[in-house]
Ligand SMILES: NC(=O)N[C@@H](CC(=O)O)C(=O)O
């Protein structure tokens with residue numbers, strides 16, 4: 001099977017891409033060979049398919065929020081060709097048998113490549129680490145307790161030792177429950193103004209301090225999920241200087257929103273960790289720019305309309321991200337002149353691939369898997385949740401004007417998303 005993509009921009013040059021049997025065979029000017037399928041990509045830019053190391057597809061158990069199929073359509077629509085799915089489905093993916101089952105389910109139902117996380121402890125809250133080695137053997141690509149902080153130090157220590165042994169990364173959701181105090185947004189003047197219970201960022205940074213000491217002792221590859229505070233960024237910077245195998249991801253919403261922008265009690269602004277202060281947000285941007293933070297991950301967390309209605313006091317934590325990440329990052333960071341597109345691809349393709357050892361993901365090089373997104377960076381459009389492929393429409397970015405509409409997405413040379421003609 002040969003696919004020929006004609007007249008596409010790559011690093012600002014107009015080139016053709018020849019794909020043979022799912023792999024990139026040639027990238028050059030004016031390739032003239034017969035092909036089973038020819039795509040005229042005039043006006044589009046080709047980028048390697050994006051990688052998101054933090055998403056929630058809600059199958060099994062919570063499929064009214066999202067299924068593997070709808071989540072994978074959302075990924076493809078967002079230009080993502082590989083995602084890593086968190087284990088907080090129902091039942092939680094916390095045994096080798098459940099990992100095996102989940103990996104099969106992912107393969108059957110997904111349009112994009114999926115790396116599956118196994119849980120660090122039983123049901124995400126159990127004391128004592130789960131059997132990480134067995135889960136790794138069954139196909140778990142990494143481990144996480146996302147959704148819950150690991151409250152018990154001994155449990156985290158056991159998990160770190162086992163992850164080190166199995167050569168898998170731990171992605172930590174950092175949250176000390178004793179410091180949360182029923183908060184629904186960041187503690188600070190804005191929470192007071194809105195008369196909403198606040199939660200302190202110390203909940204994240206204190207647990208991070210504990211974990212970094214144990215990460216050094218065990219030598220585990222330790223990754224911080226959705227980092228959100230300036231204190232955490234400072235700790236990661238120091239830990240890296242000390243030579244620890246520490247990495248971190250930041251979400252687009254923590255980069256582009258802060259609690260001063262929450263003007264009303266609006267469920268679309270409730271997520272975990274919460275939007276922090278402007279000073280925190282600026283520290284996250286600085287950390288990303290200087291390499292302290294390695295990558296961007298969406299924490300795509302779909303919920304039903306009902307679960308995201310009413311007051312922040314009662315609604316669910318989390319927002320969707322797969323279908324807004326690239327346009328938001330491109331518009332705020334590249335269009336504004338802060339960084340070039342290639343740097344964004346470091347954050348959204350290369351570092352995620354390296355850190356999580358995602359060997360099947362392609363990087364737009366001859367010989368690599370043809371995981372490619374064709375993107376229109378020229379024409380602006382407005383974010384409209386009604387156009388999302390995800391079941392979750394819960395985003396605080398509705399109506400924002402952005403650049404970076406995905407026109408087509410290919411996984412192993414197969415078209416998995418195609419924008420409707422206007
Ligand atoms: N981020 C969120 O607010 N929610 C996530 C859980 C998580 O990422 O901690 C979810 O599963 O809904």
Ligand SMILES: [Zn+2]
Pocket residue numbers: 146147148173225226272273
């Ligand atoms: Zn989390």
Ligand SMILES: [Zn+2]
Pocket residue numbers: 054055056086146147299301
């Ligand atoms: Zn999450």
